[in-house]
Amino acid sequence: MTAASAEPRREPIVSVHDLQVRFQTTDRRATVKAVDGVNFDVRRGETFGIIGESGSGKTTIGRALVFLQQPSGGAILHDGIDPRALSRGAFQSHRRDYQIIFQDPNAALNPRMTILASVLEPLELARIGTKAERERQAREALERVGLPQEFGERYPHQLSGGQKQRVVIARALTLRPKLIVCDEVVAALDMSIRGDVLNLFADLQRDLGLTYVFITHDLAVVSHISERVAVMYLGQFVELGPTEAVAERPLHPYTIALLSAEPRPLPSAMRTDARIVLQGEVPSPIDPPSGCRFRTRCPHAQPLCAQQAPDWRELKPDHWVACHFADRPNFSPS
């Protein structure tokens, strides 16, 4: 992103330029464009949300951000440098600063290792300090996520889902990262403890100056925790802006539809009845529609939308959109 606005912006910790990630189908006959030309910056200390439905490519972006997935094209800069240009050793110590946490803590923890052993493992692999120092750091990390001392000696099956997710967070913290990609980290948790874990993320950010990329399909979660949010559809961003603006004054018809589809626990008198139920489902990323990818489901599609892909433009300060008609007055359906 190159446009300047009046307000000075924080320097980016991650810059993504024209990111492409392509996969071969198993029969090698076709290519899936999981991520197709995405541009954004993540600013230091912010929480950057990415929302999208299944298959939109949001998880692939998250994995590419920490180089668990090699980009097929474009560039990802960490603090202005391309980690792929580093030597193998330098890259290994560099990537400690960029961690990722996944949805299912059961899959992330080895059932035969004690909690303390799991949390110690990254420190041991990084050969940090003496054995006693590593153990102290691991115990500190457990304490920081609100788990009592004695949990270190337990095994994953003795913990609840929320506690296990705390262990995974503690493990990501041991190497003192600058940025954590959080991929659906509360999706598997029951609603009464989801709030606890989200509060923990907020506390850690405040105390440790962390930057988060929060990937989720849950609009409520993303709008609660993020400062800026990007909306993804079929491998591309369709909208990006401050959370308040995207949630309350959305510019893209897909964002508008997504917001109106979210079931809200409100009594009938407070409900907006202007629900837009999108027809059909997301097309295949093997053969996406020409022009604007959303046009096949868009209630406002015009002939132009099939001919030409819309530009990614900053329609309002810091608020980007990819739609030919987003600047039309009364665009939002009545």
Place this chain on the structure above:
Amino acid sequence: MGAGEPAQRGAEGAREGARPLLQVRGLGIRFKTTHGVWQATRKIDFDIAPGERVGIVGESGCGKTITGLSILRLLPGNFAGLDGKILFDGVDLASCSARQMRAIRGKRIAMIFQEPMSALDPVFTVGHQIAETLRVHSDIGYEEARAKTLEMLRRVGIASPERRIDDYPHQLSGGMRQRVMIAASLICGPQLLIADEPTTALDVTVQAQILELLRDISETSHTALMLITHDLGVVAETCTRMITMYAGEVIEDAAVDEALVRPLHPYTSGLLRSLPHLSPRHGRLPSIPGRVPSITDMPNGCRFRARCAHAAKGCEAEQTLQDAGGGRRVRCWRFAELNLPGALHPPETAATGRVARQ
């Protein structure tokens, strides 16, 4: 079933007048494990009127799914016994013969599940699987069954059903598979449809389509809906009444609008308050401390009291599901003195939960 008036949101019409279609009384379900027999649910009491849409809400392990399964007697292998009655149109499903049960299951009571792919058989076409239900329950020829299947596929919003009827499940998307499941469950015109997390595996835009379909079918065919979900938003959008479960018990039963605005049980209130929708952005989310008690170690008295901010002397006594007036019931002896916040408290934060429009 005549053409009754459709159940209205928030109206008590469906609840009061008509004789209940389903009456669950004192339902308790036990399971055997290697460590002994555990009580999964106990003293479950509720009614569902003809055409009524009732949400059963609770977190994982509260017993909501097992309650749904017990109505159709689809209990898992470690099932150890059942107390109480499940009266469906006068027949006690808990004690009727297997033969009687088979005549009801799939015909008068149908069920759909979270994951349509595991409910559909991959080696048969969807048309075959839908028609099968019909042919099991009625003496009907192939052509007629196929015609009815086509009509039902159209009814559940499948585009070009003539083509789709001969498709195999893997050729359909997740949303279409769930539509096929709904078609199969409705083909015999059931009086009660039990839907267990029917949209949890679907994307939010597809979820909106399926919820609209369920609501529409319930209204036009006067089918009662028992919707089992953890998502209070889904209940608010779809149901007229909400039954909240906690640790194997019903703890609150009220019209959806009343439960959302003025919950009577501290757990219902806590759940509503912990939803991110309703909190000011970037603020702290209220949460319920602690965790659900283990099935092997249930406390006496109120099962929520260890996590309850309003616990007092007296909560260790056995709690009954008492009448709270206006057709509401709650399992908390302090309900009248507690003035608990719901989804709209404080009022200004509720505004941020809505979609603002330009």
